[in-house]
Amino acid sequence: MPEAYDQEGGVNQGRRFAAAIHRYRDPGAGDKMVPFAEQEAWENCQSGKATLKSGSRNKQASADYEFVFEDGIGFIKESIMDGVNLEDEMSSEKPDDSTAKNALQKLQEERKTLPIHPYRDELLQAIHDHQVMVIVGETGSGKTTQIPQYLHEAGYTKRGLVGCTQPRRVAAMSVAARVSQEMGVKLGHEVGYSIRFEDCSSEKTILKYMTDGMLLREFLSEPDLASYSVIMVDEGHERTLSTDILFGLVKDVTRFRKDLKLLISSATLDAKKFSDYFDSAPIFKIPGRRFPVTINFTKAPEADYIDAAIVTVLQIHVTQPPGDILVFLTGQEEIETIDEILKYRTRGFGTKIAELIICPIYANLPTELQAKIFEPTPDGARKVVLATNIAETSLTIDGIKYVVDPGFCKIKSYNPRTGVESLLINPISKASAMQRAGRSGRTGPGMCFRLYTAYNFQHDLDDNAVPEIQRTNLANVVLTLKSLGINDLVNFDFMDPPPSEALLEALGQLYALNALNSLGELTKIGRRMAEFPLDPMLSKMIVASEKYKCSEEAITIASMLSIGNSIFYRPKDKQVHADNARMNFHTGNVGDHIALLNVYNTWKETNYSTQWCYENYIQVRSMKRARDIRDQLEGLLERVEIEPTSNLSDLDAVKRAITSGFFHHSAKLQKTGAYRTLKKPQTVHIHPSSGLAEVLPRWVIYHELVLTTKEYMRQVTELKPEWLIEIAPHYYQMKDVEDASTTKMPRGKGLAAD
DNA sequence: GAGCACTGC
Numbered sequence: 064m065p066e067a068y069d070q071e072g073g074v075n076q077g078r079r080f081a082a083a084i085h086r087y088r089d090p091g092a093g094d095k096m097v098p099f100a101e102q103e104a105w106e107n108c109q110s111g112k113a114t115l116k117s118g119s120r121n122k123q124a125s126a127d128y129e130f131v132f133e134d135g136i137g138f139i140k141e142s143i144m145d146g147v148n149l150e151d152e153m154s155s156e157k158p159d160d161s162t163a164k165n166a167l168q169k170l171q172e173e174r175k176t177l178p179i180h181p182y183r184d185e186l187l188q189a190i191h192d193h194q195v196m197v198i199v200g201e202t203g204s205g206k207t208t209q210i211p212q213y214l215h216e217a218g219y220t221k222r223g224l225v226g227c228t229q230p231r232r233v234a235a236m237s238v239a240a241r242v243s244q245e246m247g248v249k250l251g252h253e254v255g256y257s258i259r260f261e262d263c264s265s266e267k268t269i270l271k272y273m274t275d276g277m278l279l280r281e282f283l284s285e286p287d288l289a290s291y292s293v294i295m296v297d298e299g300h301e302r303t304l305s306t307d308i309l310f311g312l313v314k315d316v317t318r319f320r321k322d323l324k325l326l327i328s329s330a331t332l333d334a335k336k337f338s339d340y341f342d343s344a345p346i347f348k349i350p351g352r353r354f355p356v357t358i359n360f361t362k363a364p365e366a367d368y369i370d371a372a373i374v375t376v377l378q379i380h381v382t383q384p385p386g387d388i389l390v391f392l393t394g395q396e397e398i399e400t401i402d403e404i405l406k407y408r409t410r411g412f413g414t415k416i417a418e419l420i421i422c423p424i425y426a427n428l429p430t431e432l433q434a435k436i437f438e439p440t441p442d443g444a445r446k447v448v449l450a451t452n453i454a455e456t457s458l459t460i461d462g463i464k465y466v467v468d469p470g471f472c473k474i475k476s477y478n479p480r481t482g483v484e485s486l487l488i489n490p491i492s493k494a495s496a497m498q499r500a501g502r503s504g505r506t507g508p509g510m511c512f513r514l515y516t517a518y519n520f521q522h523d524l525d526d527n528a529v530p531e532i533q534r535t536n537l538a539n540v541v542l543t544l545k546s547l548g549i550n551d552l553v554n555f556d557f558m559d560p561p562p563s564e565a566l567l568e569a570l571g572q573l574y575a576l577n578a579l580n581s582l583g584e585l586t587k588i589g590r591r592m593a594e595f596p597l598d599p600m601l602s603k604m605i606v607a608s609e610k611y612k613c614s615e616e617a618i619t620i621a622s623m624l625s626i627g628n629s630i631f632y633r634p635k636d637k638q639v640h641a642d643n644a645r646m647n648f649h650t651g652n653v654g655d656h657i658a659l660l661n662v663y664n665t666w667k668e669t670n671y672s673t674q675w676c677y678e679n680y681i682q683v684r685s686m687k688r689a690r691d692i693r694d695q696l697e698g699l700l701e702r703v704e705i706e707p708t709s710n711l712s713d714l715d716a717v718k719r720a721i722t723s724g725f726f727h728h729s730a731k732l733q734k735t736g737a738y739r740t741l742k743k744p745q746t747v748h749i750h751p752s753s754g755l756a757e758v759l760p761r762w763v764i765y766h767e768l769v770l771t772t773k774e775y776m777r778q779v780t781e782l783k784p785e786w787l788i789e790i791a792p793h794y795y796q797m798k799d800v801e802d803a804s805t806t807k808m809p810r811g812k813g814l815a816a817d
Numbered sequence: 818g819a820g821c822a823c824t825g826c
Binding site for chain 1: 818819820821822823824825826
């Protein structure tokens with residue numbers, strides 16, 4: 064086994080997990096089937112047709128439960144996720160040779176073959192009878208495209224819009240496109256969608272698909288949702304930050320708007336919880352349409368999931384009938400490692416085995432390389448897709464018959480006490496494991512190979528992932544709710560309340576930013592800040608830039624910072640070139656914020672050239688996104704009546720604006736070469752990718768703290784300590800910036816000047 | 818001298 068991946072951090076995490084499996088494993092359960100009542104119930108429930116009797120099931124299982132590759136990893140066939148309405152699926156796949164029908168008629172007939180169709184009238188009656196309902200609609204049931212149309216047909220659109228929220232932009236767009244076809248209308252007319260940067264709706268629109276975040280923004284201007292007659296929150300089980308806030312808001316609106324209908328779609332496992340939260344709302348269940356998926360667990364725990372994944376892929380390739388393989392991995396590095404090892408290993412087979420086409424896919428992979436996974440697999444070859452969680456919900460790949468699931472993913476966590484973010488490898492949830500398995504049964508019967516034991520699935524995995532609202536910085540959530548006039552946040556009706564520590568921290572932060580007064584009410588500054596769809600520190604920087612006459616620079620920097628760390632592209636074989644290109648923007652040790660400003664302005668000077676991006680190792684996609692965000696912020700400047708002004712000749716003015724938003728994030732150099740944060744003291748370091756990593760200024764301000772191998776400040780700019788007193792006198796006193804060991808510090812100048 | 822799960826406004 065090559066050693067390359069042996070040193071990889073994720074593997075160590077995996078080992079720890081595997082060790083945990085060992086600890087928990089029942090020593091007698093090795094080769095026997097263990098009863099999994101809970102799991103069976105779960106999966107039967109999932110299938111929508113809980114008809115399998117346990118007796119016949121066991122008989123079937125004992126006949127062929129053991130699925131063992133020769134000389135490889137032993138798997139046990141543990142269960143089957145049933146396919147439902149398979150016959151319908153088969154018949155709808157048949158080409159329709161009646162040429163007389165026009166396209167619209169065909170679409171209307173297709174609608175009638177959807178699993179939801181027989182439930183139409185019953186569903187409409189239930190919606191008529193109840194104000195709030197939880198809809199459990201399995202994948203492929205047609206709930207997202209059909210329910211809004213049923214509501215329209217039943218007359219609900221006469222009283223107002225039917226709005227349907229989605230967690231992702233593409234989903235909102237593509238579903239709206241499909242529904243507009245089915246209704247035979249032009250997209251953007253009767254059927255439209257609304258997503259950030261793109262409003263494809265009009266006065267004619269009666270069915271509106273939108274991202275959940277977009278409905279949340281609409282709440283700010285229409286807190287009673289007066290223009291809607293029905294709101295359907297789709298994919299509620301995904302528990303995005305926006306849906307969780309929406310839940311609390313729409314639940315409240317239904318109390319005083321008895322004419323507003325509310326539909327929440329959830330997965331089977333959460334339905335009861337959703338129903339309880341919405342005052343015992345009835346649950347309406349619609350079966351889905353899916354092919355059966357056979358689930359295999361390893362007989363024994365695997366110590367190294369990277370190795371296990373590689374062996375499993377090769378075993379499938381050599382022993383199993385045609386069909387592509389999807390492997391779920393945690394990140395880019397893991398994907399690249401497995402890519403290399405698989406290439407190396409299959410080279411050894413020569414022409415003895417069929418060709419194995421390896422396709423990596425992750426969100427930061429340049430667009431042109433992402434396209435490869437959608438190319439059809441040539442006859443006689445097999446494709447193996449190495450994917451992150453992006454393949455769990457965000458994109459679907461046709462032709463996948465086998466899923467390999469090591470059972471891990473990276474999850475961002477946030478420590479409200481220290482403000483440190485980190486990205487850690489964690490075991491996935493049961494819900495996530497089922498979702499992954501389902502990716503193999505989209506176009507035919509599938510097989511899922513889990514690289515952990517059934518015991519481990521049952522006992523070590525949580526039912527659901529921790530919702531985002533419980534593991535994120537809440538400053539923006541709090542500002543949004545405050546601007547909706549919700550003052551008592553501690554008693555806000557969250558489905559799963561965030562830790563009170565995180566709420567208090569966010570309140571404190573907003574108070575320090577002068578967005579809230581001492582009574583916790585929104586100030587004029589706070590109201591202006593709430594207009595910007597940004598982290599409040601960035602919004603404050605923009606609002607403060609008015610005073611320093613540099614709003615143009617502030618919105619550029621805010622746009623670039625809100626992209627995250629995916630601006631610079633650093634290919635393995637050209638790291639030196641990429642680093643040199645990056646350092647060109649740091650001339651004069653201006654700091655990382657100004658460097659980002661330089662990147663954007665230089666790109667703008669090239670007329671937003673793609674070629675220029677390639678030459679400078681900059682991600683084109685990220686820059687285009689920065690431009691979209693900047694355009695939006697430019698429009699919002701006008702809304703809050705801030706003049707667009709540029710002050711490039713006075714970089715200190717720009718840095719003062721930055722300090723106005725980020726004064727919390729200050730740090731001072733120690734004799735050791737490390738830094739110490741001024742408030743909530745902790746030892747931190749300048750990230751090696753910073754332009755100031757070797758400059759080590761005495762005082763710095765940073766954008767964020769990330770924990771990787773050390774605690775690093777990412778995006779760092781030099782600071783004059785007197786700015787802290789000048790800008791945040793309520794937060795810093797002289798003693799904070801005085802320093803006995805730094806008598807040589809040129810104090811007074813900045814202070815006297817202002 | 819490091820390491821970037823994934824969304825969304």
